[in-house]
Amino acid sequence: xxxxxxxxxxxxxxxxxxxxxxxxxxxxxxxxxxxxxxxxxxxxxxxxxxxxxxxxxxxxxxxxxxxxxxxxxxxxxxxxxxxxxxxxxxxxxxxxxxxxxxxxxxxxxxxxxxxxxxxxxxxxxxxxxxxxxxxxxxxxxxxxxxxxxxxxxxxxxxxxxxxxxxxxxxxxxxxxxxxxxxxxxxxxxxxxxxxxxxxxxxxxxxxxxxxxxxxxxxxxxxxxxxxxxxxxxxxxxxxxxxxxxxxxxxxxxxxxxxxxxxxxxxxxxxxxxxxxxxxxxxxxxxxxxxxxxxxxxxxxxxxxxxxxxxxxxxxxxxxxxxxxxxxxxxxxxxxxxxxxxx
Numbered sequence: 464x465x466x467x468x469x470x471x472x473x474x475x476x477x478x479x480x481x482x483x484x485x486x487x488x489x490x491x492x493x494x495x496x497x498x499x500x501x502x503x504x505x506x507x508x509x510x511x512x513x514x515x516x517x518x519x520x521x522x523x524x525x526x527x528x529x530x531x532x533x534x535x536x537x538x539x540x541x542x543x544x545x546x547x548x549x550x551x552x553x554x555x556x557x558x559x560x561x562x563x564x565x566x567x568x569x570x571x572x573x574x575x576x577x578x579x580x581x582x583x584x585x586x587x588x589x590x591x592x593x594x595x596x597x598x599x600x601x602x603x604x605x606x607x608x609x610x611x612x613x614x615x616x617x618x619x620x621x622x623x624x625x626x627x628x629x630x631x632x633x634x635x636x637x638x639x640x641x642x643x644x645x646x647x648x649x650x651x652x653x654x655x656x657x658x659x660x661x662x663x664x665x666x667x668x669x670x671x672x673x674x675x676x677x678x679x680x681x682x683x684x685x686x687x688x689x690x691x692x693x694x695x696x697x698x699x700x701x702x703x704x705x706x707x708x709x710x711x712x713x714x715x716x717x718x719x720x721x722x723x724x725x726x727x728x729x730x731x732x733x734x735x736x737x738x739x740x741x742x743x744x745x746x747x748x749x750x751x752x753x754x755x756x757x758x759x760x761x762x763x764x765x766x767x768x769x770x771x772x773x774x775x776x777x778x779x780x781x782x783x784x785x786x787x788x789x790x791x792x793x794x795x796x797x798x799x800x801x802x803x804x805x
Contacts, residue, residue, distance in 0.1 A: 485616030486592030592769035593628030609767030677704035705738030
């Protein structure tokens with residue numbers, strides 16, 4: 464697939480009716496997801512004989528956050544004749560702080576502005592939300608369960624970004640694997656509804672699971688959560704690692720009072736070893752409220768629904784001479800956090 468370089472190249476872009484709507488890696492790297500006006504820019508600069516002028520561009524964010532997506536953005540330019548400086552992934556940044564600097568002929572990277580900004584904006588938004596949730600957890604494990612809330616093409620990007628931001632693991636297979644983790648998860652309500660009984664699923668789960676693998680059982684499908692927790696704990700004994708509370712909003716959601724009751728009833732029966740994992744519509748304030756009473760959190764929509772952090776790319780030098788649009792300071796903005804990566 465040839466890289467787009469001119470408006471004339473738009474004729475190369477054809478779309479079949481039976482494809483998925485997400486862009487392939489080849490389409491992204493060929494410029495198919497850029498804003499079309501960057502092709503017009505290349506045509507204009509070509510006409511003026513200026514497209515190969517060496518420029519320095521800098522990227523900054525509109526508000527503070529945690530940086531993610533930088534490795535992917537660098538990967539877009541790995542075969543281009545450019546120099547790159549960037550903050551390491553996972554670094555915190557302030558509003559207007561330079562996050563990334565690119566220097567080289569404009570023709571080498573100009574059409575990728577849309578792509579790079581989008582990667583950084585979305586991933587940094589997700590990473591920042593994960594960091595906020597993790598900070599509220601008071602050190603308790605935080606798992607990202609957000610893949611079902613976003614398009615599958617970006618689900619692994621989102622869950623990987625959550626790991627960059629501080630989540631301890633993720634349920635999306637590809638997202639976890641991209642970060643060098645093994646995905647984690649228990650069993651959905653669907654299994655219990657099809658089987659018709661929580662305990663039946665719990666026993667089957669035990670039978671198919673290696674002895675060294677932890678077992679956590681969802682207990683809010685059919686019966687009172689405390690009652691179901693005791694039933695499962697009695698049947699599995701020490702084999703049971705934890706129970707998961709995912710009480711729906713229609714029943715009031717997971718509350719501190721519910722968690723304390725389940726904990727007390729388990730302890731009274733001698734099941735002090737059983738952990739309590741909580742999920743379902745969690746956000747930092749709710750996580751903080753529960754953190755003294757639970758052992759782990761599963762967070763989905765708060766992370767997956769995070770707003771992208773707006774990113775801007777500015778040309779700051781042309782052929783080594785400082786320049787900037789009105790309202791911005793001409794010339795590069797030094798930042799000790801930047802590391803030369805290419």
